[in-house]
Amino acid sequence: MPQGESGADARSARPTMKDVAALAGLSIKTVSRVVNGVSTVDPELATRVQDAARKLGYRPNLTASNLRRSDGRTLTIGMLVEDAANPFSAALMRAAEDIARSRGVLVLFGSLDEDPARERELVEALLDRRVDGLVMVPAGRDQSYLAAEQQAGTRMVFVDREPGLLGADAVVSDNRQGAITAVEHLLAHGHRRIGYLGDQITIPTAAQRFDGYQYALEYARLPLDPDLVRHDLHSTEAAEEAVEQLLALPEPPTALFTSQNLVTIAACRALRRLRKHQEVAMVGFDDFPLADILEPGISVIAQDADALGRIAAQVLFSRLDGDTSATRTMTVPTRLIPRGSGELTPRSVRA
Amino acid sequence: MPQGESGADARSARPTMKDVAALAGLSIKTVSRVVNGVSTVDPELATRVQDAARKLGYRPNLTASNLRRSDGRTLTIGMLVEDAANPFSAALMRAAEDIARSRGVLVLFGSLDEDPARERELVEALLDRRVDGLVMVPAGRDQSYLAAEQQAGTRMVFVDREPGLLGADAVVSDNRQGAITAVEHLLAHGHRRIGYLGDQITIPTAAQRFDGYQYALEYARLPLDPDLVRHDLHSTEAAEEAVEQLLALPEPPTALFTSQNLVTIAACRALRRLRKHQEVAMVGFDDFPLADILEPGISVIAQDADALGRIAAQVLFSRLDGDTSATRTMTVPTRLIPRGSGELTPRSVRA
DNA sequence: TCTCGTCCAGACAACGTTGTCTCGCCGTCG
DNA sequence: CGACGGCGAGACAACGTTGTCTGGACGAGA
Known part of the structure; x- marks a missing residue:
């Protein structure tokens, strides 16, 4: 069985205020008043309109209403x-x-x-x-x-x-402060070589988080080692590879700060594959479901x-x-x- | 500084076909024809219209267009x-x-x-x-x-x-077949007492999955133990509690089939808390991110x-x-x- | 040269609704 | 008894757009 009717009939099938007005034996404008709950309508006429509307299954046309209304709201x-x-x-x-x-x-x-x-x-x-x-x-x-x-x-x-x-x-x-908190947390646990893994640095939030990372290191009077910084990790593969490269360095980082959701997850995966997830510390920016039941649970800076x-x-x-x-x-x-x-x-x- | 203007001005601020027509020195209808790419317009007039439209920053009003168009499409x-x-x-x-x-x-x-x-x-x-x-x-x-x-x-x-x-x-x-596959997978690994944890049974998909669970057991000529079946687990807490109760039975299940995303995750959490996640087998309906990096990874029936x-x-x-x-x-x-x-x-x- | 057809621009109405104005009715007050 | 005010319903136009129809200009063929 075909579903519904074809275009031309479809249009005529939907009742308008005109139809309601005709059935109620009143003017279109009165129907409009009732539909919009204007108080200056005779209660008896109002019920007549409502009955007619119900009978026809009338529903107001919001696009037409929007066109004419003075506030022009489409809701x-x-x-x-x-x-x-x-x-x-x-x-x-x-x-x-x-x-x-x-x-x-x-x-x-x-x-x-x-x-x-x-x-x-x-x-x-x-x-x-x-x-x-x-x-x-x-x-x-x-x-x-x-x-x-x-x-x-x-x-x-x-x-x-x-x-x-x-x-x-x-x-x-508060991206910058969140990043500072993350890095300071790692510093407080004794880390001195903290890797940064981030999304495209052109994204303002990524830039702010990187800025926080830099600031926290500087504040702790630690040098920023460019070898430990990797930007533009937009795919999972790129992020996993970056983790592997960082950990293959002669002096690998003992902790990672990942500046975004998907990067964090990719890093988890990479650490697990390398069997280093119980060794290398990690704080991720942005919480994600199940972060708590991984082992170890993933510490994060949660955004609300x-x-x-x-x-x-x-x-x-x-x-x-x-x-x-x-x-x-x-x-x-x-x-x-x-x-x-x-x-x-x-x-x-x-x- | 206030953002934008107040309602009354706002309306007049947006140019219409009328404005474009006035600027181009043509009729509204010709503008309409150009905007809709009707071919029977003098190329020179068309460019005049396009220039005027660009100059005014004209954008067609889809709600008005929809109102008038014969196909009545709002896109x-x-x-x-x-x-x-x-x-x-x-x-x-x-x-x-x-x-x-x-x-x-x-x-x-x-x-x-x-x-x-x-x-x-x-x-x-x-x-x-x-x-x-x-x-x-x-x-x-x-x-x-x-x-x-x-x-x-x-x-x-x-x-x-x-x-x-x-x-x-x-x-x-294919909910029923998916559930059958899940249960048969557990049966194939030697399980005979398989718990069912599901969402409200009034939800058709939940009912179909439960049906598959029942069918697979029946097909294997195993009895359905009502003690192992828990429906209506709509909150995480309810699901976790149900897992605990099932595992506290005198004859606890050796495997669980969870019929929905959130129930599966709740069950993971509960099993971990009980330190039984390496003992009790589990297959969940519906895949979820990170299911692969838990330990053990969570086997699922993935929906596409x-x-x-x-x-x-x-x-x-x-x-x-x-x-x-x-x-x-x-x-x-x-x-x-x-x-x-x-x-x-x-x-x-x-x- | 006249007729006819073609091509294209514009006048007009319409989509479904609401804002504005008018008009009739009724009650009240002078 | 007539004027007036208030109330409520309807006529009309308008929102921005498109469908239909008209009419003018122009070219081709008889």
Whole structure:
């Protein structure tokens, strides 16, 4: 059996206010008033409208309503993240969704995969649909192309990374301080040679974390050995290889600081393959599920993705509600979760 | 500095075809023709329109276009999953997003949290926005309320679970066969007492997996011991407690079959706490990240979430393209991934 | 030269809804 | 008894766009 009807019939099949008005023997405008809960309608007529609407299965057409309404709200916001399938992005989306839902707003989403071109494409696609606002993790480093849109009244909030060349609200983790905490934790356990494994240094968060790493070493008056630093580990394979290379050095690191989720996991895997996971200490940036039941548990600097998404959405809605105060960047603190891997000492090397 | 302008100005700030037409000294309709790439426009006038559009930063208003167009397409689909933050749901969403994007379609999403009331609310919210189609993991067991919508021409495809009381396309994993494979794998390794830990039995997939468990035991002419079966483990705590209770039985199971992601992880955690993870065999339904680097690695029946999401979206678009063949359920096979936990034998008990 | 057909731009209406204005009704007050 | 005010319903236009139709210009063929 075919599913539903063909295009032409489909259109006529959905009742409009006109149909409801005809059935109730009233004008379209009165139906509109009832649907929008305007109080100046005779209660008897209102029930007549409601009965007719129920009978026909009438549902308001939000796109038409949006077109005509003076506030022009679509009750829809757009959310662009790095990759909807990645746990961090997924947590951001879910948190924003919950805030949006409490206001009857739905969320359109898109994954950018760190591609600035895709960022622009998807932003345009969202704007063409006249979303009320935008929450995004920018992929590119220049969002100045959004200035006109911002001027046109579209509200936007950046999450996880601040916008480039554009004044707008942002909600970010305290990346630099988190990295400092991680490195100081390793230093406190006696490590002096601490490797850094990070994602593309062009990503602002990666740069901030690397900055924290450098600062913590400097503060401890330790030299920064370039041999222990590896950037641009965007694939799992690259990250695993980097770990192997670091540990094959004449003077290998006794501890690792991994600046991102996937890098951390890749490092775990590599250490296990080398059977050094009980020797080489490790602290990762960003928590991940099951980090606690590995052996040893993986110590991490946890970001509060929930809070990031929630606050971003809240800021967006406060802007939509008319908050015109100065734009600002809100920083959400990170938290060190010791689970074992970060508490290994250099002495535990190959007993 | 305030961000953007206030509502009233915002509206006027965005140029329309009228503005472009005025600047180009042509009629609105000609602008429309150029924007839509109609060929019967004088090339010179077309470039005049394009220049004017670029100059003003004109972007078409998709909601207005949708209202007027005969096909009524919004280039937007809706996707309802269990929880956008859950890896399985997130993978479904990402896969569907990629298919949609290749056709210039964006995705509105919502999380149902197994709540049928929320399912109806969100379906309505999506329909009010006139999405072209719906991809959903149903939360309730009765989708007959969608029949009218289906008749009105809205295409819908169900993923992971078939719809109840409604004829519609569905794309599901082979849950029963997957469960049979899991149990037979444990039987082949010598287990005779195999525990079942599952989510709410009212969820169709959980029921199908339990059915497979029962069938495999029956086929092996083994009795089904009700003491070894625990349903409705919807929280991590409940699942961990169930494991402890099962292992505290006078005749504890030597192997566990966990019928869902979160239950599997909870069971891992519980076994580790009891220090029995090297003794009690386990196969889980649904793969999860890091299952391979635990010790032992967790053997799982992997679902292909990517394929589910991708195929569902493809089916939806083929319907939108006019495919009116009979609705059908497509089954995506599962795959046993042995990693260690499923290959433990009863003999390995406390050597 | 006239007719006819082709080609393309614009006038007009319409999509489903809401903002604005008008108008009729009723009750009240002078 | 007439004027007035308030209330509520409907007529009309408009949001930004596209489908349909008209009409003018132009070229070709008789």
